[in-house]
Amino acid sequence: MHTIHGDIIQDGVITGGSDSVMLATWGTHPKQRAFTASIHITVVSAYGTGVGISDITTAACTAPCQASGQVVGAPAAPGVEYSGILTFTDAVARGSRHENIPVFTTTPVLPAGYETIAGSGRASTKIRCDEELRGVGAGCVLPEFTPTVDMSGLEAISKNIRGIQQRGGYGIPGDHARALHRLTNASTIRSNRRSVCARSITGAPPETGLQCDEYPFASTKEGGTALGTFYRGWDWVPAKENSDQGYMLSILYRNNRVLDGDEFWVRV
Numbered sequence: 042m043h044t045i046h047g048d049i050i051q052d053g054v055i056t057g058g059s060d061s062v063m064l065a066t067w068g069t070h071p072k073q074r075a076f077t078a079s080i081h082i083t084v085v086s087a088y089g090t091g092v093g094i095s096d097i098t099t100a101a102c103t104a105p106c107q108a109s110g111q112v113v114g115a116p117a118a119p120g121v122e123y124s125g126i127l128t129f130t131d132a133v134a135r136g137s138r139h140e141n142i143p144v145f146t147t148t149p150v151l152p153a154g155y156e157t158i159a160g161s162g163r164a165s166t167k168i169r170c171d172e173e174l175r176g177v178g179a180g181c182v183l184p185e186f187t188p189t190v191d192m193s194g195l196e197a198i199s200k201n202i203r204g205i206q207q208r209g210g211y212g213i214p215g216d217h218a219r220a221l222h223r224l225t226n227a228s229t230i231r232s233n234r235r236s237v238c239a240r241s242i243t244g245a246p247p248e249t250g251l252q253c254d255e256y257p258f259a260s261t262k263e264g265g266t267a268l269g270t271f272y273r274g275w276d277w278v279p280a281k282e283n284s285d286q287g288y289m290l291s292i293l294y295r296n297n298r299v300l301d302g303d304e305f306w307v308r309v
Contacts, residue, residue, distance in 0.1 A: 043063055043162040046060050047059055049151065050156050051090070051154060057089025059084060061082050061085055061117075063145065064080065069168060073180055074181065076170075077127065080125060082147075083122045084121040087117040092118060095115065095117070096114040097113050097147070098114070099146050100127045100146070102143045106130065106131040107131075108143065109128050112126075131170035134172065138171035146160070174298060182298045184303070193309050195285060201274065213306065220305065221262075221263055221306070221307065222304050223261060238275055254282075254283055256273065293305060
């Protein structure tokens with residue numbers, strides 16, 4: 042939300058103006074390059090020649106993003122409200138990511154002989170578009186949003202994770218200081234898994250149908266031996282649960298476009 046102030050000038054003298062408040066609600070899709078801003082504007086005050094003047098609101102974003110559309114306001118008077126949608130499309134290149142902080146500009150529609158300085162404001166929210174995820178294509182998300190994967194339905198795995206989280210481990214929903222962060226380097230992921238679930242660590246081989254489950258996950262920067270032993274651990278869990286856990290993580294990463302270094306939480 043930000044305020045919009047505009048002055049109307051005639052022969053170098055301010056003869057009126059208006060003050061408004063704009064709220065933008067963002068719409069993104071993890072598998073689409075396009076995103077939208079649904080804007081709602083409320084006129085707080087209008088005075089002098091500003092009374093009855095309509096505004097046109099447009100937006101801009103940095104290349105390779107392009108903005109389109111305009112929102113035409115109702116004649117200004119205190120309490121007047123109006124809404125509309127502006128559209129953005131980001132042509133981010135394959136293998137790249139691009140962060141957008143759109144700028145909104147509101148320009149009064151004035152009669153001949155008047156001039157004004159258009160009001161503008163930068164959005165308080167970043168929108169990130171990327172095409173880094175294999176086989177998914179491009180998409181856009183709000184990077185300030187931290188997604189959560191719910192593994193409470195995996196009985197053995199959730200018990201293992203819960204025990205580690207309860208003693209101060211990472212991934213507890215709502216705790217940004219102890220969030221998990223995705224890791225995409227395949228070699229490091231394999232090394233993380235070996236360093237925690239190697240036979241030299243687990244001892245005897247598992248019973249039939251069981252597999253080693255490590256936490257934090259190998260596909261996180263907190264995985265392997267990155268943390269002290271008090272904040273990590275492993276246990277034998279059913280192979281089916283371990284497979285389901287991997288599927289849940291892959292869906293979390295894809296559907297929320299969790300890129301290398303992005304944080305997420307685990308609910309158990």
